Amino acid sequence: MKISNFCLFKYLYFPHFPHATLTYIPTTDVQEINDESNFTLISHEIISNYSYINIEYLASGAYGYIFKAKDIINGETVVIKIPKSEKDQISLHTEKDFLDNCDHPNIIKYNRELKINNKSCLVLPFYEDTLESVFLNDSLGDSDIRFILKQILDALKHLHSNGIIHNDIKMNNILLKDKRFVKIIDFGLSCRTNKPIKIFKNDGLDTLYSTYEYLSPELRRNMLYNEKSDMWSFGFTVKQLEQKNGWNPKYLKSIGFFDYNNFISCFLNDKAEHRISASTALMSSFFDFLYEFIYCFCPIEDYYFIKDDFIYTKKDDQLIITYYKSKIILHCSCSIKAKNFCYEKILQAKIKDSAFFYSNYSHNFQFGNHCNFMITFGSVNFLLCELDVFELENLRICFNFLTIGRIIY
Structure with a gap:
């Protein structure tokens, strides 16, 4: 150690x-x-x-x-x-x-x-690493950072959908297993969305802004706040991770630099309503690389085969994976069903974060290509970005079997 x-x-x-x-x-x-x-x-x-x-x-x-x-x-x-x-x-x-x-x-x-x-x-x-310790002592590549940020958003989406505000999102409160897999800790300051708590004894102190700038302005000022307060802290974490590459002239001229800065601008806004929610952030093109293994599979001929108790069926615009009584259906991006569903999800996101999408910050956000696919578990439909990284990895493995007449190992 x-x-x-x-x-x-x-x-x-x-x-x-x-x-x-x-x-x-x-x-x-x-x-x-x-x-x-x-x-x-x-x-x-x-x-x-x-x-x-x-x-x-x-x-x-x-x-x-x-x-x-x-x-x-x-x-x-x-x-x-x-x-x-x-x-x-x-x-x-x-x-x-x-x-x-x-x-x-x-x-x-x-x-x-x-x-x-x-x-x-x-x-x-026991976890030996925090995001901060890895950030300070190891090299985090761009794909590693985005992979980690996706998991933080997954956790925040879960918390916020259950009416919980973490109130202390920062690199020290993010444990890492194998320097990649996230565990959010430290719920000592957490509260219910309908029962916000005061964190600071005093308000308006200048020292709060230098020491606790990772916390939202409304939290530091002892004002009313909601789950968007966590999104400020998330944006601050993204900014810290991005700034590690700031010394590199090549990076400053790269697409990645503008990609990060556009993404950060969706969170570090003084007005809470001008920040996007965790569910909307997961739909961003910022995470498109995570889904690059998925492509339009409609042109591939229909087929059916069995491998290790899994039944793979490609039929028209659907890839059906059956394991005993469980079934997963991946709907291709070109299918009418997927297009209608994805349109509805994007519309819901725009309504949920309407103040952001009507603001000047909205031009910095773009919905990702991964928002064009639909997954069905049982009778429930999901976007790809609603899968956690472990479910996504299983889908990637399954998707590798989608070829013409042979299996990719």
């Missing part, structure tokens, strides 16, 4: 209140919390009552402690999040409630709840 990665642990898994600073406390500090005997007692309680060994203190903040441990049952490395006070306990309970209502592959799941030192604690999977 890199030293800089270790330092970032102080930001992981904790709710970050703007009026409270998380501070890493060296193990040599004389404060009570960092007293070696205190850690020994906590470690002993964990080992004595639960199936964890190799207890290791990672960090401490104003709202709790983080310990790393190994589960002796399955060998998994985990993080144990332990609150400090009753106030921390309430925050952790709030976070648990939101996680209980968030079932999505790009949102963290906690393993279990424990009682340590008479306090409820959460056990979460």
Whole structure:
């Protein structure tokens, strides 16, 4: 593990209140919390009552402690999040409630709840990387960045459709598995759309704008806000990732530079209504490269074959994939059914974000070519962009079988 990665642990898994600073406390500090005997007692309680060994203190903040441990049952490395006070306990309970209502592959799941030192604690999977640590220490290519951003939007769309505002989207709160797959964490500041909370003690302070500029203007000013506040934070994240390439003269003259800047302009607007929603952002041409494996397959001759219990049928403007009782239908972009459905979805997006599409920023947004295909699961229709990256990968594998008279392995 890199030293800089270790330092970032102080930001992981904790709710970050703007009026409270998380501070890493060296193990040599004389404060009570960092007293070696205190850690020994906590470690002993964990080992004595639960199936964890190799207890290791990672960090401490104003709202709790983080310990790393190994589960002796399955060998998994985990993080144990332990609150400090009753106030921390309430925050952790709030976070648990939101996680209980968030079932999505790009949102963290906690393993279990424990009682340590008479306090409820959460056990979460251990991830070594955050988006920030990878951003600082590794090279992220353009395709990697867009792949990651797609997953963040997938998670935000899920949250917002369930009436949840995250309120703390930033690179430190985005874990990465294998430096590619996203897990959103830290729901300590989250709230319901119909019950917004005040984050800051004061409003209008200049320091808020320099320290917390990743948060929306309305949130920093203690004004009413909605899920569009998260979209500001998302846009700020895109801007940070894009600026890493800003030193490169070739990049500044490339199509990618204008592509990113147009995309960012859809989020970093002072007026919340002039920001697009997560569902609309997923429809952007910014993500077209993710769907390049799909093409108009109508000209290919109809066929039928079986491979590994999958039945592949190409008939007219449909590719039908059947697995036992499950069926997926991909409708070609040239089919009337797909055209009508996609037209309706684009119209819905324009109505949902009507203020944006009537603003001067709208010329920076373009619906992607991937919005021309339709997927049917059971009786429900979807756009390609409504699939998560794992479903999309399965579709890519299946689409590789779509050839004339042979299978592409």
